[in-house]
Amino acid sequence: MNGITQATALWYASRATGVVTMVLLSAVVVLGVLVNRQGRLPGLPRFAVTGLHRSISLLAVVFLAVHVLTAVADKYVTIQLVAAIVPFTSSYLPMQIGLGAVALDLIAAVIVTSLIRARIGRRVWRAVHWLAYAAYPVALVHSVTSANDLRSGWLLALTAGCVLGVAAAVCYRLTAGRRQALPAAAAPTASRDLDPYLTAARRRPHAEPDTRTREGTLL
Amino acid sequence: MSVRLKVNPIACTGHGLCAELLPERVRLDEWGYPIVSAEPITPGLQRLARRAVTDCPALALLLQRER
Amino acid sequence: MTDSATMALPGMAPPASDASLAHAGPAAVGAMPRLLPPGAPAMPQDLHRHLRSHGALPYRGGGGRPGLIAEIAAAGLTGRGGAAFPVARKMTAVTEGRRRPVVVGNGAEGEPASAKDKHLLWLSPHLVLDGLQLAAEAAGARRAYLYVHAGGHLPERLRHALAERSAAGLDRVAVSLVSGPQRFLAGEESALVNRIEGGPALPTFRPPRTFERGIGGAPTLVQNVETLAHVALIARHGAAWFRAVGTPAEPGSMLITRHLADGTTEVAEAAIGAPLAALLRLGSAPVSAVLTGGYHGTWIRAADARGLALTNASLRPAGAALGAGVLAALPAERCGIAETAHVVRYLAAQAAGQCGPCLAGLPRIADALTELSRPNPDPRWLTHLQRWAGLVVGRGACHHPDGTVRFVRSALTVFSDEIAAHRRGRCTAGTAGTAGTAGGPGTAWPRAREPFLPTAAGVPGFAQDWR
Numbered sequence: 163m164n165g166i167t168q169a170t171a172l173w174y175a176s177r178a179t180g181v182v183t184m185v186l187l188s189a190v191v192v193l194g195v196l197v198n199r200q201g202r203l204p205g206l207p208r209f210a211v212t213g214l215h216r217s218i219s220l221l222a223v224v225f226l227a228v229h230v231l232t233a234v235a236d237k238y239v240t241i242q243l244v245a246a247i248v249p250f251t252s253s254y255l256p257m258q259i260g261l262g263a264v265a266l267d268l269i270a271a272v273i274v275t276s277l278i279r280a281r282i283g284r285r286v287w288r289a290v291h292w293l294a295y296a297a298y299p300v301a302l303v304h305s306v307t308s309a310n311d312l313r314s315g316w317l318l319a320l321t322a323g324c325v326l327g328v329a330a331a332v333c334y335r336l337t338a339g340r341r342q343a344l345p346a347a348a349a350p351t352a353s354r355d356l357d358p359y360l361t362a363a364r365r366r367p368h369a370e371p372d373t374r375t376r377e378g379t380l381l
Numbered sequence: 382m383s384v385r386l387k388v389n390p391i392a393c394t395g396h397g398l399c400a401e402l403l404p405e406r407v408r409l410d411e412w413g414y415p416i417v418s419a420e421p422i423t424p425g426l427q428r429l430a431r432r433a434v435t436d437c438p439a440l441a442l443l444l445q446r447e448r
Numbered sequence: 449m450t451d452s453a454t455m456a457l458p459g460m461a462p463p464a465s466d467a468s469l470a471h472a473g474p475a476a477v478g479a480m481p482r483l484l485p486p487g488a489p490a491m492p493q494d495l496h497r498h499l500r501s502h503g504a505l506p507y508r509g510g511g512g513r514p515g516l517i518a519e520i521a522a523a524g525l526t527g528r529g530g531a532a533f534p535v536a537r538k539m540t541a542v543t544e545g546r547r548r549p550v551v552v553g554n555g556a557e558g559e560p561a562s563a564k565d566k567h568l569l570w571l572s573p574h575l576v577l578d579g580l581q582l583a584a585e586a587a588g589a590r591r592a593y594l595y596v597h598a599g600g601h602l603p604e605r606l607r608h609a610l611a612e613r614s615a616a617g618l619d620r621v622a623v624s625l626v627s628g629p630q631r632f633l634a635g636e637e638s639a640l641v642n643r644i645e646g647g648p649a650l651p652t653f654r655p656p657r658t659f660e661r662g663i664g665g666a667p668t669l670v671q672n673v674e675t676l677a678h679v680a681l682i683a684r685h686g687a688a689w690f691r692a693v694g695t696p697a698e699p700g701s702m703l704i705t706r707h708l709a710d711g712t713t714e715v716a717e718a719a720i721g722a723p724l725a726a727l728l729r730l731g732s733a734p735v736s737a738v739l740t741g742g743y744h745g746t747w748i749r750a751a752d753a754r755g756l757a758l759t760n761a762s763l764r765p766a767g768a769a770l771g772a773g774v775l776a777a778l779p780a781e782r783c784g785i786a787e788t789a790h791v792v793r794y795l796a797a798q799a800a801g802q803c804g805p806c807l808a809g810l811p812r813i814a815d816a817l818t819e820l821s822r823p824n825p826d827p828r829w830l831t832h833l834q835r836w837a838g839l840v841v842g843r844g845a846c847h848h849p850d851g852t853v854r855f856v857r858s859a860l861t862v863f864s865d866e867i868a869a870h871r872r873g874r875c876t877a878g879t880a881g882t883a884g885t886a887g888g889p890g891t892a893w894p895r896a897r898e899p900f901l902p903t904a905a906g907v908p909g910f911a912q913d914w915r
Contacts, residue, residue, distance in 0.1 A: 197438050200396055209398045212436055284392060284440040344811050354819055356828055359812050360411075389653045390803035391845045410839050414804040 172236035177309060179229040181317065184305050186222035187269075188324035190215060191298055195331040199338055216276070223273055226266065261304035268297035298328060383421035385445050386430055390414075392441035399442060402433045477692040481717040482701055483572060483677045490571050492605075495612040498574035505578050505618060506683045507585060516586045520679060522687035524699045529554060529635070529672030530741075530772040532760060535679070538669060541659045542587050545667035551589045551621075552644065552663070553580045555596040555673040556628050556635030559742045560794075560902050561774045564703035565673050567715040569602060572677060573609040577623065579676025582683050584621040587669050591621065594673075595640055598627035632743075632798035636846050637670055639800075650800045651846035672772070674703050694720035698759045707776035707901070709733040722758045727775060730754055734780035736877070737862050739901075741771030743791050744851025747784070747862040750777075767858065782900050783877040784863035785870065788856065789817035794903040795852045806849045809840035813856060823873045823893055830867065834860075 166174050193215040196203070203211055230246045233239075241259060245252035247267065250260030272294050279287040302325065306312055312321050344359060386406055388399075395413040405426060406418045422430045422444065434442045485493050485501070493501065508515050521536035542549040553576060557565040569576060577594070584592045596602055606625055613619050626644050628634040634649040641662050643649040654661075662668025671679075678700060682690050691699040698720045707713050708729055718727055725731065728738060730750065738753035740746055746768035748756070756762045760769050778784060796810035816833035819825045837856055840849035860867070869876050877894050 197396075200394075207401045208396060209401050209436055212398060212438060279440060280435045287440065344815065353822060353825070354815060356826055356832070359815065359832065389845070390805065390843060391651075391653045393804060395804050410805065412804060412808040412839075414808070414843070416843070 170238060172232045173238045176229055176232040176236060177311075179225045179232065180305060180309065181312075181320070183222055183225045183229055184301065185320070185324060186218055186225060187298060187301060188328050190219045190222055191294065191328050192331040193218065194294065195335045198335060219273065219276075223269070226269065230266070255308060258304055258308040261300055262308065265297050265301035265304055268293045268300065272297065295332070383447055384427070384430075385419060385421055385447060386417050386433070387443050387445050388415055388417050389441045389443065392439050394439050394441075396438050398436055398438070399433045402436065403429050406430070407433070477689055480693065480701060480719065482681060482693075483568060483575060483674065483703060484715075484717050485571055492571050493574060495574055495609070495616060495618075498572070502575070502578075502681070503684055505581065505680075507582070507620065508683075509585075516582060516679075516683055519687050520682055523682045523690040524687075525675065525678055525682060525690065526698070527672055528674035528678070528702055528772065530744075532770065535671065535675060538659060538671070539583065539586055542667045542669040545660060547666045549587045549589045549667040549669055550663045551580060551584045551587055551592045552640065552668060552670045553577075553592070553594045553673050553676050554635055554637075554640060554670050555594060556640065557597065557772075558630070558632040558634045558636075559772060559774060560632070560904060561707065561742050561776065562705045562772050563713070564705050564715045564773055566597070566602060568674055568677060568703060569596065570605060573606055574613070575677040575680045576673045577609060577613060577619070578680035578683075579671075579673075579678070580623060581619055581621060582679055583669060583671060583676060589621060589669070592623045593626050593644055593663075594623055595626045595628055595635075595644065597630050597634070599630055603627055632795065633800055633846065633848060636848075638846065640670060641668060650802060651844075651848075653845045695759055695761075697761055702758070702770070702773055704758070704773040704775055707774075709735050709777040709779040711900075713902075718758055720758055724756045724758060724775070725754045727758060728753075728777040730777060733777075735777045736780040736782070737778045737784055739774070739776040739778065740768045742774035743795060743901075744847070744855055745769065745771050745774065746854060746858040747788075748858075749862050776901060778900060781877055781894070783821065783866060783875050783894055784859060785817065785866050786821040786877075786894075787899060787901050788859040788863070789814065789821045790899045791901055791903065792817050792852060792856060795848070795855075799848055800846070803844040803849075805840050805843035809836045810849060810852060812836050813840075813852070817856065817859075820867055820870060823870060823875070825870060827871065830860075 193211065195201075197212050197215050200208070201211070202208060203214075206214075230243075233241050234243045234246060239254045241252050241254050245256075245259055246263055249263040249267070250256050251263075252259035271290050275282060275287050275290040302321075306321065309317075311317050386399075386403070393414060395409075395415075397409055397413055397415070399407045399415050399417075400409045403426065406420065406422065407415045410416055430444060434444055485491055485497075491497070517536050517539050520539070521534075525535045526532040527535060527538070555565045555569050555576070557563070580592050580594065584590075594606065596606065603625060610619075610623055610625065628640070628643050628649045631649060633639050633651060634643070636651050637658050638652045638654050639649045641654075641658060642652050644663050658668050658670060660667055662670070678690070694700045701717050701719050703715060704718050704727065705713065705715050706728060710733060716727075724738065724740075728735070730738075730753065735750045737750055738748045740748065740763060746763075746766070748763075748766050748768055752766060756766065758770065763769055778787065792810075792814045796814040799806050799810050801807050813833055813836050816829045816836070819829045820833070833856075837853045841853050842850060844850075866876055873893075875893050
């Protein structure tokens, strides 16, 4: 850690907490998909998956706050506090910092609505929560364009890992919608097999369009 | 005045957290959907019931106050 | 059989056992029919004919509002949409809110076996519209809706009727005609409110009841169109006139849709209390079972049905109810389980698909019944069917699973012999059917044929021009 001196401590702190925030946000998105898909983490009850999703997102907020405050406090570059919230008003790297501000605003909206979700109702909460999928790529572009060291070495590998993890989770979110429908009898006069009816192969309500055709004719 | 846990069956997608948090009042059927008991929430269960309501990923639970 | 165009037009001279007198006009005490125009075939009533038969629209005006509700209470009118809720009580409840109420006439009639509302709206729309105005006046409403199925010529017919009234300056409250899809659940109260508010005709989860907070948050009075027609007549002739027909506990007349064993379907008006045996002509052909209350109703063994009357009091011990007046006599040559399975397949397909237990359970129940209607079914299907039925009751946002299970459970009771026969590879229905898949000499399995109970409502093909 030769480069860190009294003068540059805040600057390094900002960059370090930025990296941590990126990792935590990536984990939050993956956990969010896991909650939505009713997936489980081995050995943990379902409320733990939800609990982790919330705890890690709050932890990410803490690191995000330190990341912003240290960047503002640092004298190496001039970034006003307001530029962290109002996009594209920074004098230093306005584009990159601006993207960071956009990401922060989106994340703030998601976090605040989630904290009061029982009060604002399902529809409003859900609508705002979708912004998380916008916040992540914006934050990612902010990171990659603001910090040169993310583009090589182990930081590049770390970033790539985060992106791949989130991409895989998003693919899973988009494709794992179909659940097994109940099997039809092979031929109109043939009998059905009972076992598939007893397994938990259920359909999620609202997940499929209404294409059920169970009317048929009399036997 | 009694407080009862109720599920909105349209919002519910069968996550099952409620049954884990409050097995005294909620159990899951063979399809993963909650069967909520009509018994009132006793003071001892209030905290867990409120947590189940806020933690439900589908926001499908509510506490109903009845006279 | 399932083609609604073959339904006989109402107004055909009802059998003597329907407690009818000579057609002395609807005002005569005890005369029938009251709601439907007389004559065979009945003439659709335009405004002029309507006013001539029934007289002017008797608005109470000013402080007369409580008067109509009191009259309806004295008459003992209950809702004709299926729930049989006391109308006066509903009207009072709607006026107790802080906001101005809204009134809706429910003519959606999603039940494919029921045609009475469509017939009433076609033949006597002005009775219904009179009732809507009077209900609006009694409730203090300034907005009214008439909710009907979108297909066929009925919306056009109603628009014409509304135009006639508008030209005559008859209506005091503007009526909006809203059309809904031909779905079983379209007439369900929360689905109706959802549709009128601009959303889909699907049930919603509404902790407050519709009469407290309905359309746009206002207290909403929803009445079946037949109920409104009765209101229009009670307002003209009084409570005592209404009670001249029917029983003391369940007064008045009601429209029924009867599916007779010979395959005909007819809408008729009957006095409450009339014997089921006469209404369904149970003596004329061999009948194995009777269905009351439609597809959310109850099967009754024919032998038991012979002693019952068209009242809830008479039907209740048999676990049945009048519902919206659907009565069906199942011919003995039909398999009750196969018919039930066919209907439940339809009900499962008609579920809104919004609630997990109903979406998971109803198709399973339908398929189990289908299996039980085949020869030599796996006996485990019946065990699982009973468990699934228990699992769906009360777990949906509406009463679709509850009603379906009531229908299924009554079938399992009434057709228990049939189920036992199927297990042995026999079907008690159909004596000389060609051996189907049962095989073997002496096994009689009825051939595959079109179902007796209709699941395609279609739209009544009324022949006469109403212009």
